[in-house]
Amino acid sequence: MLRCEDVQNELEAFLRNEVDEPQRNRIHGHLEGCQNCSQALRQLTKLSQVLQTWNGSEPTPLMYEKLRRRMSSHESFRSRALANPLVRKVAFHLTEVAAIVAVTLSLSHWLGKPALEIQDESATINLYLREHQDVAARAVHASLPAPPPARMHVDRHDILYYEFMDDPYEFARPGIIVRGPSSQQPVIAPEAPAISNGHTLTLAEARKAANFDLVSPPRLYPGYMLDQIRRIDGRDALHLLYTDGVNTLSLFEQPLDGQRGLEAQDFREYAVYRNEGQAGGAILAWRDDALSYVLIGNAEMSQLMDMAQSVSAAK
Amino acid sequence: MGMGRSDEELMLSCRDGDEGAFEILYRRYERPILSFIYRMVTNATDAEDLCQETFLRIVRAKKRYRADGKFKTWLFRIALNLCRDRIRRMKFRSSSSLDVPVSSRDCEDAEIRQAVVDPLPDPAKRAETEEMRRLVQQAFTKLTEDQRSVVILREYHALKFPEIAEIMKCPVGTAKSLNYRGHQKLLEILSEHIE
Numbered sequence: 001m002l003r004c005e006d007v008q009n010e011l012e013a014f015l016r017n018e019v020d021e022p023q024r025n026r027i028h029g030h031l032e033g034c035q036n037c038s039q040a041l042r043q044l045t046k047l048s049q050v051l052q053t054w055n056g057s058e059p060t061p062l063m064y065e066k067l068r069r070r071m072s073s074h075e076s077f078r079s080r081a082l083a084n085p086l087v088r089k090v091a092f093h094l095t096e097v098a099a100i101v102a103v104t105l106s107l108s109h110w111l112g113k114p115a116l117e118i119q120d121e122s123a124t125i126n127l128y129l130r131e132h133q134d135v136a137a138r139a140v141h142a143s144l145p146a147p148p149p150a151r152m153h154v155d156r157h158d159i160l161y162y163e164f165m166d167d168p169y170e171f172a173r174p175g176i177i178v179r180g181p182s183s184q185q186p187v188i189a190p191e192a193p194a195i196s197n198g199h200t201l202t203l204a205e206a207r208k209a210a211n212f213d214l215v216s217p218p219r220l221y222p223g224y225m226l227d228q229i230r231r232i233d234g235r236d237a238l239h240l241l242y243t244d245g246v247n248t249l250s251l252f253e254q255p256l257d258g259q260r261g262l263e264a265q266d267f268r269e270y271a272v273y274r275n276e277g278q279a280g281g282a283i284l285a286w287r288d289d290a291l292s293y294v295l296i297g298n299a300e301m302s303q304l305m306d307m308a309q310s311v312s313a314a315k
Numbered sequence: 316m317g318m319g320r321s322d323e324e325l326m327l328s329c330r331d332g333d334e335g336a337f338e339i340l341y342r343r344y345e346r347p348i349l350s351f352i353y354r355m356v357t358n359a360t361d362a363e364d365l366c367q368e369t370f371l372r373i374v375r376a377k378k379r380y381r382a383d384g385k386f387k388t389w390l391f392r393i394a395l396n397l398c399r400d401r402i403r404r405m406k407f408r409s410s411s412s413l414d415v416p417v418s419s420r421d422c423e424d425a426e427i428r429q430a431v432v433d434p435l436p437d438p439a440k441r442a443e444t445e446e447m448r449r450l451v452q453q454a455f456t457k458l459t460e461d462q463r464s465v466v467i468l469r470e471y472h473a474l475k476f477p478e479i480a481e482i483m484k485c486p487v488g489t490a491k492s493l494n495y496r497g498h499q500k501l502l503e504i505l506s507e508h509i510e
Contacts, residue, residue: 009495018475046509047502051470053444054451056350057359059366063349064341067367071374245364248400303375 217314249297322386355398462497
């Protein structure tokens with residue numbers, strides 16, 4: 001015997017013929033003797049009709065052509081960039097760094113434990129993403145039909161933040177951020193300017209507040225413009241927000257000898273990256289001789305690598 | 316040519332360098348994806364851009380494509396993620412809100428497009444339909460983002476709950492529950508037009 005609540009929960013599926021035959025018969029039987037549920041069915045039918053007044057948007061005739069142009073410009077940018085030996089070299093080094101985005105299962109298992117339980121001070125990281133291998137192969141003009149995964153050794157103290165992106169394979173890639181060499185200097189609470197996350201800085205203010213040579217390219221490929229700069233409270237770090245008008249990318253910069261570096265939660269304070277348990281994007285972290293950088297965005301890793309090249313070139 | 320091939324077959328060809336296969340897929344899904352995004356972000360210009368971005372992501376990810384899932388759910392999932400990102404950004408920047416009725420510019424934009432797809436000869440009837448469209452659009456803004464996603468996928472794209480669950484990355488039961496609550500809320504908001 002079906003209750004009204006059960007029937008009404010299934011009415012929408014019932015309307016679309018998505019309930020199996022026995023259940024359909026039971027609902028039919030219930031509707032014949034229940035005015036409330038019959039009324040609910042009529043309302044739902046009418047609602048469906050009313051909702052159909054909201055038509056969708058029609059594609060403009062040139063949409064496909066625009067898409068083709070965007071596809072071509074992406075390809076030509078990559079080709080031009082990789083034709084430059086210096087860029088290839090940089091790309092190769094970046095690839096080495098990008099290798100750390102792929103972590104073995106043992107590492108993820110190991111990271112899942114509370115820090116105090118961790119005995120091993122290091123972990124082996126495998127470079128297994130095909131995309132990274134391809135980039136590396138192109139950079140060195142090498143053909144690597146079935147390359148063994150490249151590996152690098154990481155001290156656990158270097159790992160600041162690790163997260164497995166939970167999107168399906170189109171975006172699936174683990175992300176990892178490594179911190180710069182740990183500072184032996186005592187931690188001192190930052191003095192003024194005590195600029196909170198809510199305040200944006202002008203470029204001049206940011207340079208003054210940074211106490212390091214801020215690298216702030218005004219534009220990152222493809223079409224991301226510098227939109228806002230914020231200081232991270234209590235850290236020697238700046239957050240640069242780029243936008244292309246739709247998507248946003250976050251670039252975090254901090255000096256390697258900074259007194260207080262970024263903490264994992266610093267990357268979570270922005271809706272641009274993660275919100276309500278929903279993952280979105282990729283993380284690329286790298287260092288040069290003075291700064292460490294973290295680039296986070298809803299973009300392909302190869303795109304982030306292109307952007308990282310722009311940042312390196314802007315220095 | 317190729318029109319009878321499944322989405323997954325076309326995507327595999329696309330992965331192997333067949334540009335024609337990609338165009339067929341694009342033509343097959345351009346309209347539904349554009350409409351889905353438009354109903355999510357309620358801005359025609361943004362919808363067009365995000366629609367292009369959705370297909371760009373398909374192209375960029377093609378080398379990693381494996382036909383172990385439905386192409387359609389993959390495509391909608393990418394579109395949904397882009398919409399969520401866009402909506403978050405709108406909230407983040409407080410420059411615009413989905414809770415606010417669409418701007419006059421968007422209304423004009425929408426009207427132009429509606430006129431293309433829904434030419435009604437009777438001006439009075441057209442005005443009535445247009446008013447109802449506006450009310451429906453506003454009613455959707457009162458739903459949570461997840462409710463809105465599910466109801467749009469059900470009502471306008473006739474997707475089944477397992478497909479929606481795959482797109483939303485949630486259990487089928489959650490998708491059903493979101494759909495039920497979304498419909499109940501719409502019934503409540505639009506009650507005087509339903510009786």
